[in-house]
Amino acid sequence: MNCELKPKDRIGTINPIFTCQPCGAQYASIGIEDCIGIVHGGQGCVMFVRLLISQHLKESFEIASSSVHEDGAVFGALDRVEEAVDVLLMRYPNVKVVPIITTCSTEVIGDDVDGVVTKLQDELLSVKYPDREVHLIPIHTPSFVGSMVTGYDVAVRDFVKYFSKKDKPSFKLNLITGWVNPGDVKELKHLLAEMQVDATVLFEIESFDSPLMPDKSAVSHGSTTIQDLVGTADAQGTIALNRYEGGQAAKWLQTRWDVPAIIGPTPIGIRNTDTFLRNVKEMTGKPIPESLVRERGIAIDAITDLAHMFLADKRVAIYGNPDLVIGLAEFCLDLEMKPKLLLLGDENAGYADDPRIAALKENVDYPMEIVTNADLFELEDRIKNGLELDLILGHSKGRFVAIDNNIPMLRVGFPTYDRAGMYRHPVVGYAGATWLAEQMANVIFTDMEYKKNKEWILNVW
């Protein structure tokens, strides 16, 4: 077999690809309207995650900390949660949804967050805020389990679990986007609008590409409402685009409320977008309109200009969130490129059963490695030991691997703070396919010119 799936050999992590679970839960939480999460742990677990997300989106937003100090670590810190909830509710009168996100410290000391939520509901909420709608939702995301990817998955599931309630069928579709950018949400909404499908988008973060308004009124916040979440039980179906970021929620809705679920594929590239539209058609009975045939044609036209002339046989390494990496690899293959190395930053037991990975193992006809529990040193080490690459696809934390080894790199995934406006552009849908192919070509062109490597070829194109 040419393609191998294996964990990295080293026990430690040098230059991690992912951060830990609480970050994923925080990224999910900012997609909900009137929601401010409280992260139960040390202050760094919030301060740095807010910095990270704000570097990526170039926006600010609120997440609170229970500010656990030494005494809390020794004697238990549930009183900090109680105080945090009260302080937050007093000062933010519009807040309705308060996920309480645990961390390694508060999971190790065994704080009973579920218990304190019951207590707060019985005491604080009913006594001090009797007329106010407030939802306290414990989300368990110990940092020593999983990764930011599983943290996102857990949080989406727990939000859906908490709110979803059967009423009457709505003929809406649940669209669980997974860990995407505002630009992706915009493109997905566009595709559904063209299909005339009414969907609930979890989580609706398009507005994080927010304006600077002359009346100074703009703030960045998620737009998924409580009503949206409640209504997920009444939907005619759920499409979770990403198996590892939202897949659990889709499964839960199917098991608990009989909402049919389709999980994946991530609609990256033409083929996966086709499948996505076919799934939407299956679920809703709505036809794929002529307008999308045309959009698809525009994308294929653009890609045809590039694929066999410039992209064919280019050797690529891809790292980042698993659904993104697999989707990009699949698209690269359609573009005649050769993904040589895929790096997944955690060791999810599900990777071995992923049909997409199985298909790669079965069909790739050149040497390719898929490394789980990977770090960025795996990439660097292979390059130093002879792996030849024409392109790297990944997020900004790997920038020095590209810089120091003179390999062109397209920033994609989370976070992408070292390039302007990446969050605005979709990688999903036909627009995403066009953007990805063109940007990959452009970074390769720039590199050819910088290195004087057949740069004259572009004299005629």
Add this chain to the structure above:
Amino acid sequence: MPYHEFDCSKCLPERQKHAVVKGAGDNLTTALPLGYLNTIPGSISERGCAYCGAKHVIGTPMKDVIHMSHGPVGCTYDTWQTKRYISDNNNFQLKYTFATDVREKHIVFGAEAMLKQNIIEAFKACPDIKRMTIYQTCATALIGDDINAVAQEVMDEMPDVDIFVCNSPGFGGPSQSGGHHKINIAWINDKVGTVEPEITSDYVINYVGEYNIQGDQEVMLDYFTRMGIQVLSTFTGNGTYDGLRAMHRAHLNVLECARSAEYICNELRARYGIPRLDIDGFGFEPLAQSLRKIGMFFGIEDRAEAIIAEETARWKPELDWYKERLKGKKVCLWPGGSKLWHWAHAIEEEMGVKVVSVYTKFGHQGDMEKGIARCGEDALAIDDPNELEGLEAMERLKPDVIFTGKRPGEVAKKIGVPYLNAHAYHNGPWKGWEGWVRFARDIYNAIYSPIHQLALVDISKDEIATDRGFLTQRLLSDRTLAEEIRTSTRLREYTGTYDPIAALRKKNPPYFTPMAAAAE
């Protein structure tokens, strides 16, 4: 006390003593907020944790070291590549970060064995690096791993390596400041005095509390070198591990950031009798005074005066060009700790701006004392500010520019206030004579941005000016300027280069202490 009560914090009585407005005749005995107390949960404070205070702020700027965090990957990842502390060894400490990757099974069964494996693995992965720092995190503090014992075991087995351990879990104290203290004390306890340096000058200093943000340390080092001073170590920006083990042989500790590094200076004084001299690399006058004090200590005032004269002549016309154009501009000076007093007076005096507010996230009352003493009347001073208070303050004070962190800067942006990064700088270095001009230039560019002017126009209501295709900073800043200033031949705009550090590195060989060089 002239406490300032924020509308948004009326419901939090304990916040009321954390902000004051300095009135006419007030001084630090009559106007001083509380400081460095426990954070109020849920207040959306901007504070970090004691782990980051130790690892991220002080530990990691050390350049020839494997920086390993013993815990889950998050602490490591989150504090990696979020600062601009460069070094002259190709930024090893910026590029590489190490996590032991503690998982659930380690929480249950202990993580000491995997720590040892991690250490050995990391040295193998980086064969040129023989020094390591290990930072405890919340998780490994709580399970009680004895990191020091594991480190000692490895050092016994691998005689060519040296390992420093810092036990400063994230929950240790109200803010990152707890971590500054812990790593200061751990370093002097465990590492100072374990290397004997080669002394090459009659004037030997440690440069303490300097983190080489965008090259600050290298700028200052140039001055010290020109004065014939041997800098044994820098704690810690662009500093070497072995240089810092030899701190006990300096004649003088020159202390820059007293908030994060006064502890080690005080201990060096108590244990080795090395005096502490507080200096200030920001601002022409404070910097001149600083070099003068160092010169006086060693009896080489003439060397200091020569540098002061040369640098002032070179850069003063440029600073004054900006001063004329920044006069009266309102500034919120909202850094993390000590910059509130390093900058408050100097920017008012030398750039002509008015500091309308100072705040500190993790400063102690002592920092506020200095800050209050140095800022002018009506300044609003806030300890451990939070999101809503910051917004309320900006709405009330209407500053022209704000100096703060990246994310709060995004908050300011939305209400039409330009920001400069107080921690990582915009286009630094900002220390040194040239650096101070660069700071003024960055402020000028922020305030007089033509785009900033456009941001405030509402095209649906306001008159849209159609007489211009463009504006420049100069057209905006010089509109109301007196003729003789506008046309002055003495004053000039900044004339330096984009990266002044590159030239400095060519001029001065890479900075290694003699001992570190010998050890190689």
